[in-house]
Amino acid sequence: MSEFRRDILTDRWVILAENRAGRPDEFVPAAPRPIVTPCPFCLGNEQETPEAVACYPPSRAASPHPSWEVRVVPNKFPAVDFSGADPSARAESPTTCDGRGAHEVVIESPHHVVTLSELTDEQVEWTFAAYQDRLRHWQDESDLAYGLVFKNARAAGGASLEHTHSQLIATPMVPVEVAGELARCREYQRKHAKCPICEITIRELTAEQRIVTRTEHFVVCCPFASRFPYEMMVMPSKHASRFEDLEQEVCNELAHLVRHLISRLERTLAEPAYNYWIHTAPWNRGRDVGYFHWHIHLAPRLTRMAGFELGAGYFINPVSPEAAAGRLRCREY
Amino acid sequence: MSEFRRDILTDRWVILAENRAGRPDEFVPAAPRPIVTPCPFCLGNEQETPEAVACYPPSRAASPHPSWEVRVVPNKFPAVDFSGADPSARAESPTTCDGRGAHEVVIESPHHVVTLSELTDEQVEWTFAAYQDRLRHWQDESDLAYGLVFKNARAAGGASLEHTHSQLIATPMVPVEVAGELARCREYQRKHAKCPICEITIRELTAEQRIVTRTEHFVVCCPFASRFPYEMMVMPSKHASRFEDLEQEVCNELAHLVRHLISRLERTLAEPAYNYWIHTAPWNRGRDVGYFHWHIHLAPRLTRMAGFELGAGYFINPVSPEAAAGRLRCREY
Secondary structure, eight states: OOEEEEOTTTOOEEEEOGGGGGSOOSEEOOOOEEOOOOOTTSTTOGGGSOOOSEEESGGGTTSSSOOOSEEEEEOSSOSSBTTSOOGGGGGTSTTEEEOBSEEEEEEOOSSOOOSGGGOOHHHHHHHHHHHHHHHHHHHTSTTOOEEEEEEEESGGGTOSSOSOEEEEEEESSOOHHHHHHHHHHHHHHHHHSSOHHHHHHHHHHHHOTTEEEEOSSEEEEOOTTOSSTTOEEEEESSOOSOGGGOOHHHHHHHHHHHHHHHHHHHHHSSSOOEEEEEEOOOOOTTSOOTTOOOEEEEEEOOSOOOHHHHHHSOEEESSOHHHHHHHHHHSOO | OOEEEEOTTTOOEEEEOGGGGGSOOSEEOOOOEEOOSOOTTSTTOGGGSOOOSEEESGGGTTSSSOOOSEEEEEOSSOSSBTTSOOGGGGGTSTTEEEOBSEEEEEEOOSSOOOSGGGOOHHHHHHHHHHHHHHHHHHHTSTTOOEEEEEEEESGGGTOSSOSOEEEEEEESSOOHHHHHHHHHHHHHHHHHSSOHHHHHHHHHHHHOTTEEEEOSSEEEEOOTTOSSTTOEEEEESSOOSOGGGOOHHHHHHHHHHHHHHHHHHHHHSSSOOEEEEEEOOOOOTTSOOTTOOOEEEEEEOOSOOOHHHHHHSOEEESSOHHHHHHHHHHOOO
């Protein structure tokens, strides 16, 4: 018997149907063949990308010979850019506005590695520091409302280039997924006088069965209503609304933790495609969003989004989060 | 310069970024290799599926030798089934309930064809008649709230079997995508004293640029805020809330139209994976949902849903609906 589960953060139902893991699949996904061309993200090919807006470690940025561990560049094929008109024009035409915003790429290593788990300590720390810096940079633009940091790894994760990288897209509107979580957090606070993510953290630590790991400042679980097999959520154990306010040492702890989680995924599954994205509070412009509890969603991409997912907005997950967490916990690191 | 567009039915923003069509892709998707095994959906292999719940034409169902054009069977690996407890148990535990519901497969041809465009007139007509019959069948179950009819074609469309088929999943709750559209329709009606989809139909027919085709009873356009390249929406030109109430002749017209649209897609794009899903009104149980205007969403699957789409809930579409409709209109049929 399958089970419906509702996610209290999004109000979406998920169908856990473990029997579906056994169904036949006539389409054997042949591994996509990466084309061997000079990689624009590798050391020495800096001229293939737009000019860097940040380099790490910062001290080396000015050296005459390029020497960097992490490099941030504007996306060469941006979904949004900063040349459009201020979207206050939206007031007139509420269904369209210029694609104003920012679209940047964080190149996480000068070498051609294909997954975050292969980064050095220094590279993964600078990567997360770059996320913070770029979010802080763009929040000062008064007509931008939100910056989403996300990562697409491997072909089924939506990567178009193999070399490990993440992206930031800043937009004039708060994305609907974030707006939904914000509204649920506010509503939960009003009704229960507490934060739903603080509540989830306590409940999961008590129940134990969906906990993957914990560190001094973070708790990781497979969410109760996981949409994807082996989905994880990384939550700071102490309530905080903004990822970009993390102190450097705690941010380093987070960077190591995320690398560790991806390693665990890769020891559990064969070269999984994955995405992660950071849900931090919107740039509040005076509004209080302190009730929001920032977190990271990490989703391996083993299942396909098909007609039911698109038409219903619900997901069918063939691996229960209890089984997923159990398997992820077993993997020695 | 890209453009943001808001969809008035879902309140979701889309980013139209045609420049992104030119970006390199290191991952050449190798065509998945269909395994050659006896297909459980082919004539003669009926014992490989659960027993049929309907066969078309109905007159031939009782004949001693199987002879059918379209056949409806319970899904062998159901996401939900009808053995679970009545979900009124939900009241106690609002975040979980048994996976009670129905999951059926409509096998659209006795022969091994892989896309709806290759069906005969009779087969495509019986397929749409089967959708109506099965929706009418399940709506009588008082603890089910909604039946979603959808189709996954080709591997990237989420099909696990190649033989052309569609599915119906009936659930005790109204899916969030439908609930959202319902709420927007009701709100629009309240504010503007008219139906937003009637309004879209009129506006699109006047603007012309996003119209793909029209027939006596239907209008097809590429939606103003299309999430997917070459996405289409099929709308009855006269307001109606329930697809399953269509008269047989008009339902046949619709069946031919959908086959025609898929043919056009396949003449425009190389063997595209695609999904479609029918948004009809929920089983209202006395509540008035007459303000809803049923329709079909048809989406080729050329782009990957990645971290931005999952984290933001917004889509980046590299083909404008104006360009898409223009190209689809050009294809002679």
